[in-house]
Structures are given as C-alpha cells and as structure tokens.
Amino acid sequence: MAKSTHKTTTHTSDDQDALEKKIRQQEILLSLSAEIIRIKNKPGLMAMIRETLGQLFSFSHAIVTLICEDRKHWKTFLVDSDSTTRQHKQYNDLITHTYPIQDGIYNKVLEAEGCVVFDLDELVARGNAPSHIIIQHEAGIKEIAAITLVCDNIQLGVLSFYAKTHGAFTKDARDIIEQIVGQVSLAVANVQQMEEINRYKQQLEEENHYFREASATGYTYSDIIGTGEAMQKMFHLLGQVAYANSTVLILGETGTGKELVARAIHNSSPRKDKLMVKVNCAAMPASLIESELFGHEKGSFTGATERRIGKFELANKGTLFLDEIGEMPVDLQVKLLRAIQEKEIERIGGRGPIKVDVRIIAATNRNLKKEVAEGRFREDLFYRLNVFPITLPPLRERREDIPALANHFIGKYSRNAGRKEMSISSKAMKELMSYDWPGNVRELEHLLERSVLLTSGNVIKEIDLPVIYKNTVKEEKDYTKTLAEMEREYIVEVLKRCNGKVFGPGGAAEVLGLRVSTLNSRIKKLGIKKETLIS
Numbered sequence: 001m002a003k004s005t006h007k008t009t010t011h012t013s014d015d016q017d018a019l020e021k022k023i024r025q026q027e028i029l030l031s032l033s034a035e036i037i038r039i040k041n042k043p044g045l046m047a048m049i050r051e052t053l054g055q056l057f058s059f060s061h062a063i064v065t066l067i068c069e070d071r072k073h074w075k076t077f078l079v080d081s082d083s084t085t086r087q088h089k090q091y092n093d094l095i096t097h098t099y100p101i102q103d104g105i106y107n108k109v110l111e112a113e114g115c116v117v118f119d120l121d122e123l124v125a126r127g128n129a130p131s132h133i134i135i136q137h138e139a140g141i142k143e144i145a146a147i148t149l150v151c152d153n154i155q156l157g158v159l160s161f162y163a164k165t166h167g168a169f170t171k172d173a174r175d176i177i178e179q180i181v182g183q184v185s186l187a188v189a190n191v192q193q194m195e196e197i198n199r200y201k202q203q204l205e206e207e208n209h210y211f212r213e214a215s216a217t218g219y220t221y222s223d224i225i226g227t228g229e230a231m232q233k234m235f236h237l238l239g240q241v242a243y244a245n246s247t248v249l250i251l252g253e254t255g256t257g258k259e260l261v262a263r264a265i266h267n268s269s270p271r272k273d274k275l276m277v278k279v280n281c282a283a284m285p286a287s288l289i290e291s292e293l294f295g296h297e298k299g300s301f302t303g304a305t306e307r308r309i310g311k312f313e314l315a316n317k318g319t320l321f322l323d324e325i326g327e328m329p330v331d332l333q334v335k336l337l338r339a340i341q342e343k344e345i346e347r348i349g350g351r352g353p354i355k356v357d358v359r360i361i362a363a364t365n366r367n368l369k370k371e372v373a374e375g376r377f378r379e380d381l382f383y384r385l386n387v388f389p390i391t392l393p394p395l396r397e398r399r400e401d402i403p404a405l406a407n408h409f410i411g412k413y414s415r416n417a418g419r420k421e422m423s424i425s426s427k428a429m430k431e432l433m434s435y436d437w438p439g440n441v442r443e444l445e446h447l448l449e450r451s452v453l454l455t456s457g458n459v460i461k462e463i464d465l466p467v468i469y470k471n472t473v474k475e476e477k478d479y480t481k482t483l484a485e486m487e488r489e490y491i492v493e494v495l496k497r498c499n500g501k502v503f504g505p506g507g508a509a510e511v512l513g514l515r516v517s518t519l520n521s522r523i524k525k526l527g528i529k530k531e532t533l534i535s
C-alpha cells in the first residue's frame with residue numbers, strides 16, 4: 001500500500017511537472033502569436049525564432065530558406081549561424097548560393113506532412129550528401145529538424161533547426177515546430193512583403209531624382225539641329241530604329257551629340273514613359289561601376305552600408321544609356337555581356353539573379369574596332385552592341401549645319417539671358433564656318449553662349465575663337481597642321497590660360513566645354529605634360 005502510495009505521489013509530481021511545462025509552453029507560444037504579427041524585418045524575425053523557441057527546445061542555430069522564382073532552386077533568406085559554422089570556409093556559399101530543390105533532402109522536407117529529422121553522420125556516410133549538408137556537418141552539426149513554410153497554400157520554403165547532439169529533436173520539440181510553423185510562415189511572408197515595399201520606395205526615390213533630371217532633358221528629334229546630308233541620313237536611321245527594341249551603338253567624337261541622340265531615341269520609343277538611365281562608364285573607378293550597374297546588398301563590401309539598386313534595375317522597362325562604353329574595364333565587360341544576353345543581373349552580394357527588361361543604347365568616342373584589335377574591348381560584347389550602329393560625323397565634316405546650329409544656340413542663350421533675340425554678323429559666321437571645332441557642337445554651343453553674354457548690342461560681330469587657331473591661320477599658310485596638332489596646341493593654350501587648372505570653375509574642362517574625364521584622356525593621348533605648360 002505504502003509502495004502504491006509512493007508510486008501515486010511520484011506519478012502526481014511528474015504529472016504536475018509535465019502540466020507546468022505544458023502551461024509554460026502555451027504561454028510562450030501565445031506570446032509568440034502576439035508578437036509575430038509585429039515583426040517587420042529579418043533581424044526581428046530571427047531574434048524571435050532564436051529567443052522564443054530557444055526557451056522551448058535546444059538548437060544551435062536556425063535557417064529560413066526560400067524557394068526561388070523558378071521553383072527549382074532554393075536560397076537562404078534568414079540565417080542565425082553559430083560561430084563555428086560562420087568560420088567555415090564555404091560559409092559564404094551557404095548563405096549566397098542557390099541550390100537545387102531535388103537534392104534528396106530539401107525535396108523530402110517539401111513532400112513530408114510535418115517535421116522531418118535528419119541524422120547528418122548517416123547522410124554524410126552514405127556519400128551523396130549535398131554540399132550544404134556537408135558544410136553543416138563539417139561545422140559539427142549532428143541533427144537537422146526541418147519543416148515546410150506554407151502561406152496561402154503556397155510552399156514558401158523551409159524552416160530548419162540545427163543541433164550539435166544526436167537526439168536533440170525529441171517528439172516534444174517536433175510538436176512545437178509543427179505548432180509554430182504556420183505563424184513563422186506568416187511572418188516570413190510579411191517580412192518579404194516589407195522588403196519588397198522598401199525596394200520600391202528606394203526605387204521611387206531614385207526614379208524621382210531621374211525624373212527631375214529627365215524633365216530638363218526631354219529631347220526629341222526636333223531638338224537635333226542638322227539640315228545637311230549627313231544629318232538627314234542619321235535622322236533616317238533614327239526613324240528606323242527608335243521604335244524597335246534593338247540595341248543601338250552611337251559612335252562619334254566628343255560633343256557631336258551622342259547623348260542628345262540617345263535621349264531622342266528613347267523619347268520616340270514605346271519606352272518613353274519609363275526612365276532612360278545614364279551610366280558614365282568613364283567617370284568612376286571599376287569597382288564602383290559594378291555596383292552602379294548591378295547594385296549591391298547591404299554589407300556586401302566595405303562601405304556598402306545600405307542596399308543599393310543598380311542602374312539596370314532602375315532602368316527596368318526603360319532604357320539604359322551606357323555612355324563612354326569604350327572606357328569600361330575588361331572584366332566588367334564580361335558581366336555586362338551576360339546581363340544583356342541573359343536579361344538578368346545579380347546584385348553584388350545578392351542571392352540570385354533578378355530579371356530585367358532593359359533596352360541598351362551605348363555610346364563611345366573611341367574606335368571600338370581598334371579597341372577590340374588591341375585587346376582592350378571584348379569582341380563578343382562589341383558584336384552584341386554593334387547591332388545598329390549610328391555614326392555622328394564631326395562638325396568639321398558637316399560645316400553646312402553650322403549656321404542652323406549657331407542660330408539655334410544664339411536664340412536659346414539670348415532667351416536664357418532674358419535678352420531680345422540676337423543675330424550674328426556674316427563675318428563672324430564665316431569665322432565659325434572655317435574653324436575646325438575639335439570640341440564639336442558642344443564647343444560651338446559654349447562659344448556662342450559666351451559670345452551672347454559678352455556682346456552688348458544685338459549683333460554678335462566678334463567671335464572669341466581660340467588665339468592659337470587665329471595665329472595658325474595667319475602665319476602658317478603653306479603648312480596644313482594635322483587635326484591632332486591643332487587640338488594639342490589648342491588644349492595647351494587653354495590650359496596655360498587656366499594656369500594648368502583642369503577641373504572646377506574656371507578650369508580648362510569648363511572653358512573647353514569638355515568633361516574632365518574626356519579632357520584628361522585627351523591630355524594623356526596627346527602627350528601634354530606639365531613641362532609643356534611652362535614653355
């Protein structure tokens with residue numbers, strides 16, 4: 001009897017313990033339900049999984065993976081690894097790679113009704129374990145408990161828990177995992193949605209910036225002045241290509257109007273209501289162009305403190321204008337070619353490809369065929385871009401356009417200055433017609449802008465052409481200088497006038513109406529040294 005009483009007492013105390021444990025579990029699970037709806041980001045969700053569930057059963061870390069858009073692969077969404085796993089040499093692969101679903105493990109979880117437990121020693125001993133399992137095993141993991149995340153009857157991915165001891169995932173632990181999986185699924189879907197919203201917010205902010213810029217540059221064909229034969233041929237080509245979706249390569253010296261033409265093509269295309277996003281491939285160091293083009297995830301490299309959407313994504317459904325494509329570093333050319341061909345990009349540190357629908361317009365003042373022959377430009381990319389080349393002739397080869405251009409700029413800048421429309425004397429026009437315009441239309445535009453401001457009456461009689469040019473015309477009648485010589489002398493003259501200052505207000509780039517990068521590459525190409533400026 002005593003024995004039986006003792007037995008009953010023990011039984012009662014065990015029951016009591018079990019009951020208390022159950023009540024505590026229920027309290028924790030209830031607080032989980034209350035808190036989970038408030039979670040808006042990944043760290044919050046991970047902290048909740050770790051802290052709340054860590055009180056109910058023990059595990060070393062947890063991972064949430066998601067099924068990719070193609071529904072054939074999965075990738076990591078959320079990870080809370082312990083330090084041993086983090087130190088594994090392939091840890092980065094684990095959190096960034098996409099893995100096939102049909103690997104004998106992941107698909108098993110998706111096919112199962114509830115929580116599935118895997119013994120890693122056993123899986124690895126069999127010899128055909130997938131690499132993500134081998135990495136975990138090498139980091140000391142013995143057991144994985146995994147369950148499918150489902151929201152609105154759609155499988156989202158898998159929630160898995162990792163333990164460094166065998167038998168960690170008892171029946172109790174598995175029951176808890178099965179109880180919470182619905183709520184975690186909901187939280188994952190919410191976080192995904194919040195991320196999407198933030199992505200669109202960032203995109204909208206960037207688009208706003210572009211719309212502000214674009215509203216000042218809504219050029220169409222009518223803004224391109226050119227009455228001569230060469231320009232008429234060019235207009236004909238524009239008419240043929242603008243409406244198509246084809247890639248266009250615009251070739252021409254600096255200042256010939258390549259960007260103007262690119263904007264006119266975009267504004268006459270079915271994509272005109274979307275953005276034309278410009279990337280100047282010469283203005284940035286190689287490391288930055290990659291992130292500028294493809295974007296990066298937060299923390300993907302030193303200095304990447306925020307996630308950044310690349311210009312490719314920003315130009316989605318619109319046009320991407322790759323200016324100075326000839327300056328693009330060779331290793332990036334490979335990535336660009338892939339993005340154009342596959343119509344998808346990958347952010348630096350990103351977790352898989354993103355589809356993009358972008359029309360490419362590229363421009364360069366370099367001779368791309370020569371660049372290819374000399375190994376500075378990839379042949380495959382050249383052919384991919386050279387689908388529809390448009391060459392803008394230098395201004396000296398279409399002097400017949402100079403009067404119309406001059407009148408256009410004089411009109412524009414007298415209006416800008418709030419003055420009565422000015423005109424130009426025939427003597428001054430003759431001078432414009434006989435100058436060689438190494439800076440092309442941009443140089444003509446800048447010169448006339450200055451002339452409008454410097455002329456007090458209504459007729460421009462004096463044109464402030466570079467001194468070196470005027471001297472050359474007077475003194476060297478018998479010798480025709482090469483264009484490169486003229487250009488070199490002209491740049492040296494301007495640099496001297498600017499006391500060697502290349503950029504900034506009053507610098508040579510501003511005076512010449514050239515980009516600093518263009519001027520610098522000219523200075524290098526023409527062999528202009530500091531010493532030259534002293535002589």
Ligand SMILES: Nc1ncnc2c1ncn2[C@@H]1O[C@H](COP(=O)(O)OP(=O)(O)OP(=O)(O)O)[C@@H](O)[C@H]1O
Pocket residue numbers: 223224225226252253254255256257258259260261323364365405441442445515518
């Ligand atoms: N045919 C044209 N009609 C009117 N304006 C023109 C024409 N061509 C060029 N311009 C003007 O000349 C300036 C330089 O043109 P743009 O920037 O398009 O040249 P670019 O060839 O892209 O130069 P770069 O190679 O240096 O980038 C711009 O202000 C542009 O509006």
